[in-house]
Structures are given as structure tokens and as C-alpha cells.
Amino acid sequence: MSGEVLKADRDFTKEVDSLVPEAESVASKGQTQDAIDKLLALEKQTRQASDLPSTSRLIVKIVTICKESGDWGLLNEQVLLLSKKHGQLKQAITKMVQVVMGFLDEVPDMDKKLSVIEALRTVTEGKIFVEVERARVTRILSQIKRDQGDVTAAKDILCELQVETFGSMTRREKTEFILEQVALCVEDGDWTQGSILSRKISTRYFARRPKKTKEEMEKRKAELEEKARKQAGTEVGDNADLDKQDVDDDVTDLKLRYYEQQITLAKHDDKYLEACKDYRQVLDTEAVEENTDLLKPTLQRVVYFALLAPYDNEQSDLLHRIAQDQRISSTCPTEAQLLKLFTVPELMRWPSIASNFGSHLTSTDIFAAQEDKEDAKRHQRWLDLRKRVIEHNVRVIAKYYTRVTFPRLTQLLDLPAQETEKYISDLVTNKTVYARIDRPAGVVSFEKKRDADEVLNEWSGNMKSLLGLLERIDHLITKEEMMARIQPAAAKAH
Numbered sequence: 076m077s078g079e080v081l082k083a084d085r086d087f088t089k090e091v092d093s094l095v096p097e098a099e100s101v102a103s104k105g106q107t108q109d110a111i112d113k114l115l116a117l118e119k120q121t122r123q124a125s126d127l128p129s130t131s132r133l134i135v136k137i138v139t140i141c142k143e144s145g146d147w148g149l150l151n152e153q154v155l156l157l158s159k160k161h162g163q164l165k166q167a168i169t170k171m172v173q174v175v176m177g178f179l180d181e182v183p184d185m186d187k188k189l190s191v192i193e194a195l196r197t198v199t200e201g202k203i204f205v206e207v208e209r210a211r212v213t214r215i216l217s218q219i220k221r222d223q224g225d226v227t228a229a230k231d232i233l234c235e236l237q238v239e240t241f242g243s244m245t246r247r248e249k250t251e252f253i254l255e256q257v258a259l260c261v262e263d264g265d266w267t268q269g270s271i272l273s274r275k276i277s278t279r280y281f282a283r284r285p286k287k288t289k290e291e292m293e294k295r296k297a298e299l300e301e302k303a304r305k306q307a308g309t310e311v312g313d314n315a316d317l318d319k320q321d322v323d324d325d326v327t328d329l330k331l332r333y334y335e336q337q338i339t340l341a342k343h344d345d346k347y348l349e350a351c352k353d354y355r356q357v358l359d360t361e362a363v364e365e366n367t368d369l370l371k372p373t374l375q376r377v378v379y380f381a382l383l384a385p386y387d388n389e390q391s392d393l394l395h396r397i398a399q400d401q402r403i404s405s406t407c408p409t410e411a412q413l414l415k416l417f418t419v420p421e422l423m424r425w426p427s428i429a430s431n432f433g434s435h436l437t438s439t440d441i442f443a444a445q446e447d448k449e450d451a452k453r454h455q456r457w458l459d460l461r462k463r464v465i466e467h468n469v470r471v472i473a474k475y476y477t478r479v480t481f482p483r484l485t486q487l488l489d490l491p492a493q494e495t496e497k498y499i500s501d502l503v504t505n506k507t508v509y510a511r512i513d514r515p516a517g518v519v520s521f522e523k524k525r526d527a528d529e530v531l532n533e534w535s536g537n538m539k540s541l542l543g544l545l546e547r548i549d550h551l552i553t554k555e556e557m558m559a560r561i562q563p564a565a566a567k568a569h
Contacts (some may be wrong), residue, residue, distance in 0.1 A: 084124040084126075085124040085126060085152075086126060086129070087120065087124065087129040088115065088128070088129060090129075091117065091129045091132055094114065094117055095114075095132070095133075095136055098111075098113050098114050098136065098140065099136075099140070101113065102140045102143070106143065107144040107146060107149065108138060111140060111141070111149075111153065111222050114133050114137050114409070115137070117129075118130060118133040118134060118137070119532050122160060122162060122163060122164065122167075123162065125164065127166055127167060129168045130164055130167045131164075131166065131170045131171075134157050134167055134170075134171045135170060135171060135184055137153055137161050138150055138153055138154060138175055138178075139174070142178050142181070145183075147190065147191060148190070149264055151190055151193075151194035154171065154172075154194050154195070155194060155198060156169060158171070165204045166503065167204075168198070168204070169204055169208065172195060172198060172199060173208060173457075175191065175194075176195065176208060176211065178194070179191060179215065185219070189216070189219070192212055192215060195209075196209060196212055196213065196216070201434075203243075204243075206241050206243065206244070207241060207244045207248075209236075210238055210241065210244065210252060213232060213233060213235075213236055214233060214252065217230075217233040217255075217259070218228045220232060221259070226263045229259055229267065230256075230259040230260055230262075230263045233255060233256050234256050234259070234260070234268065236252065238252040238253065240276045241274060244537050247326065248271075249360045250276055250280065250329050251329065253272055253273070253276055254276075254329065254332050254333060254336065256272050257272050257273050260272060260512075261336065261340070264382050266344070269336075270344075273337060276333060278333075280329075281326055281333065282331070293452060294392060310536060327361070330360060331357065331363075334354075334356050335357075335358045337349070337353045338350050338353045338354065338357075341353060342452060347380045347383040347385075348381075348384035348385075349497075350380040351376075351377055351381045351384060351393065354373055354376045354380060355377055355539040357373055358370075358373050358377060362415055367406075370402070371406050373401055374402060374406055374410070375407050375410050375439065376441065377397060378397060378403065378414055379410075379436075379439075379442075381414075382394070382413070382463055383459050383463060384529040386461075386463070386467075386470070387487050389405075394414070394417060397414065398418050409432065409435050412432075413432055414429075416428070417463075417467060420474055420475075421471065422468050422471055422487060423464060423468065424489050425461055425465065429444075429464060430460075436457075440453070441453065442454075442456050442457045442460065443456075443457055444457055462498075465488060465490065466498065466502060466507070468487065468488055469488065469498060469499060469502055469508060470507065470508055472484065472488075472521070473508040476521055477521055477522040478518055478519070478521070478522065479518070479519055479521070480516065480517055480519075481517040481519055482510070482517065484519055496512065499512065499519065509521060509523040510545075
């Protein structure tokens with residue numbers, strides 16, 4: 076069966092209307108199995124006649140009678156039995172699963188609740204037409220395991236779902252599922268899987284979109300109701316699932332949750348540039364822009380992680396673009412001063428930076444001047460900031476000096492000789508600067524030696540430029556000589 080609503084061979088509505096009260100009466104006397112047998116006999120006929128509304132009513136009534144009798148074992152048995160009936164209608168199974176899911180909050184104890192969940196997961200396994208219901212039941216099971224303290228089991232259960240492939244699930248619900256999967260991975264310490272799962276979310280989904288008016292929202296909702304009515308072939312209140320469509324396009328909450336997780340992952344792996352970019356995305360959110368309590372700390376962290384990122388072309392470009400943001404100077408003047416020091420080619424001494432900005436920086440949750448037992452990363456970032464200051468000074472020296480003695484270099488950097496050599500070696504290895512250390516002579520050269528081809532190319536370029544200038548001078552001299560000859564001739568004519 077392809078899943079479409081088949082045309083019924085016969086309408087059993089009257090038979091169902093008369094049998095349901097009779098079965099309820101029998102069940103109220105404690106004869107639950109007799110009531111179910113009566114309904115099953117008619118269910119077979121309605122199923123074979125492809126009467127979807129009647130079949131749905133009967134199987135829903137069967138599971139409801141089981142629930143009202145309190146026999147949850149019988150409920151599980153009937154759910155499994157009804158789903159395996161030959162030629163069972165897919166829409167009827169979907170309706171039954173949805174109804175039983177509604178019973179979960181009424182299950183008296185946890186063991187019985189887990190048995191019902193397991194029955195639902197068995198029924199929905201491998202069936203595309205109930206993939207959304209299976210995902211929701213699995214999410215409930217995962218939450219139960221999490222509440223019990225078994226985070227690893229909760230993560231394994233939820234991460235088995237490949238919700239990004241579910242065609243009948245809304246994009247919002249897919250995103251919520253993936254965010255929950257990533258959150259469980261982070262909580263369980265599985266950073267690698269969390270990073271992989273987070274890539275399943277497209278950031279284009281969080282792009283700004285124009286707000287809809289109330290009239291547009293009502294119109295959209297009416298369109299969805301009409302579409303659901305046509306798909307279900309029955310009343311909207313019966314089995315039309317309006318949650319399958321996104322009525323409200325506001326995804327600010329999902330965007331903030333997503334980037335909060337991305338920042339957590341980036342901080343764990345010390346990917347400072349990625350953290351800076353993520354904070355800039357948070358900054359580009361209307362809810363943050365309009366909230367001064369959120370705006371200032373976000374701007375501060377944009378600056379901090381841009382400064383902490385290792386120097387390269389991308390980091391340098393991003394740093395200068397951040398420096399042009401007027402909100403930083405007005406909202407965060409201290410960060411603006413620190414940022415300016417990194418964007419001008421001037422030396423800055425680390426002791427001065429530590430004394431002027433240390434107390435302010437360590438008052439945040441980003442830096443710590445001493446070892447922090449709760450968050451060791453904070454002290455590491457403080458050391459990394461010192462490293463970036465020293466690297467900035469080396470680049471400045473390399474810009475102004477071609478050769479410098481080693482004692483003078485250590486004086487400029489405020490570092491001992493061994494540490495100075497280490498920083499220069501690291502920057503040379505990363506190809507940030509060119510330097511050669513002559514230990515016997517105690518000299519550091521920042522001038523890159525050129526091979527014969529480079530020298531010849533430069534000489535050739537200089538000669539070409541010189542010949543061009545000579546040609547231009549020759550042209551100007553010839554022009555002056557011609558003008559000098561014309562002037563006496565013109566005077567004689569007068």
C-alpha cells in the first residue's frame with residue numbers, strides 16, 4: 076500500500092455506532108476480553124472493506140477499553156496484534172499509535188510506562204508513515220533515562236534517530252531533536268559526536284526573516300488546516316496533525332540554543348576564531364541587539380575570542396572589522412582600548428596590559444589569572460592572551476627591524492632569552508614572520524634572503540621602470556624644444 080486513502084467498499088458507520096456502546100457496557104462489567112472480541116470481529120470486516128474511519132474508531136476503542144480497565148499488559152498485546160493484522164490500514168495504525176501515546180501520562184508506574192513505550196517502539200520500527208511518532212516516543216524514553224541519571228543511555232537512545240531524513244517532520248521539530256541530541260552528547264562528554272551531529276543543522280534556517288502580521292498568521296493557519304483535511308480524508312479534529320507544519324516562523328530560540336552549543340564545542344577544543352564567529356552570529360539577533368543586558372557581554376566575548384585567536388589573514392581581517400563596530404566603544408570602552416592596542420603597529424608590554432586590564436578581564440568567566448579548579452580553560456586563556464601580546468610585539472619588531480641584537484630583542488619583548496627564542500621559533504614555524512637567529516653573533520635577522528632569480532627579477536623590473544622614465548623625459552625634452560622653436564617664429568610674424 077502506498078499510504079493513500081483507499082475508497083471504502085462499504086460504509087460500516089451504523090454498525091460501529093451500535094456496537095461501540097454495547098462493547099462499552101460489556102467492558103464496564105469487567106468483561107474486558109469479551110468486549111474486545113466483539114470489536115475485533117467487526118474490525119476485520121471494516122479493515123477488509125477499507126473503511127478507514129470505522130476501522131480507526133474500532134481500534135482506538137479497543138486500546139481505550141484496555142486503558143480504562145487498567146490492564147496495560149493487554150493494551151500492549153492489542154497494540155502489537157492490531158498493527159500486524161493482514162491489510163491493516165496505515166492511517167488507522169497511525170491514529171492508534173497517536174492515541175496510545177496520549178495514554179503515557181496516565182500510566183500509574185514507571186515499569187508499565189516503559190513497557191507501553193517499548194510496545195510503541197516495536198510497532199513503529201521501520202515504518203515510514205509513523206516515523207514522527209516513533210521519534211517522539213523515543214524522545215520520551217530518552218528523557219526518562221536522563222531523569223534517572225543514565226545520560227549515556229539517554230544519548231544512545233536519542234542519537235539512533237536520523238531525524239534529518241524524516242520528510243513528514245517539520246524543520247523546527249527536526250532542529251529541536253538535533254539540538255537535544257547535541258546537548259546529551261555534551262553532557263555525556265562525547266564531544267566528537269556532538270560536533271558531528273551539530274553539522275546536520277543548516278545555519279540558513281536561522282537567517283532573519285520579516286515578521287508576519289496577525290492576519291497573515293491566521294491565513295497561513297487556515298491554509299494548513301485545509302491541507303491537513305484533504306490529506307487525512309476526515310475531520311481536522313480526528314487525525315489531522317497541524318504540528319507537521321511551521322505556522323510561526325520565529326526561530327530565535329532555536330538560533331540562540333544552536334549557537335550556545337557551538338560556542339561550548341568551540342571553547343572545549345580551544346577554537347577561538349570559531350567561538351568569535353559564533354558570538355557574532357548571536358550578536359546579529361534582534362533579541363540580543365535590543366537587550367542591553369545581553370548586548371554588552373556578547374560584544375565583550377566577540378572581542379576576547381578575536382584577540383585569543385592565532386594570527387592569520389582571516390583573524391587580522393576579522394579583528395579590524397570588529398574594531399569598526401561603534402557599539403564596542405560606546406558599550407565596552409575597556410575592550411575598545413584593548414582592541415586598539417592590537418590593531419596599531421606599536422609595542423605593548425605584557426606587565427602593563429596585565430596591570431591595566433587584568434582585574435577587568437579576570438572578573439569575567441573567560442579569564443583567570445590563577446589556576447581555576449572548576450574551569451581550567453579560564454587560566455589557559457589568560458596564558459594564551461599573554462602569548463598573543465608577545466606574538467604581536469614580535470610582528471611589530473619584524474616590521475621595523477631588519478637586524479637586531481638578541482639582548483636588545485629580549486629587552487623589547489620583556490622576556491628571558493630562552494622564551495624569546497621559543498616564541499620566534501613558533502612564529503617562524505607557523506610562517507607568520509621570517510627570522511633567522513645567529514647564536515654565536517647574538518643577532519636576529521628579519522630580512523628574508525633572496526635567491527638569484529628573485530634578485531634578477533627585481534633588477535629587471537627596476538631597469539624596465541628606469542627605461543620608461545628615460546623615455547618619458549626624452550619626450551618632454553623634445554616637446555620643450557619644439558615649443559622653443561615655435562615662439563621666435565610667431566614673434567617675427569607679428
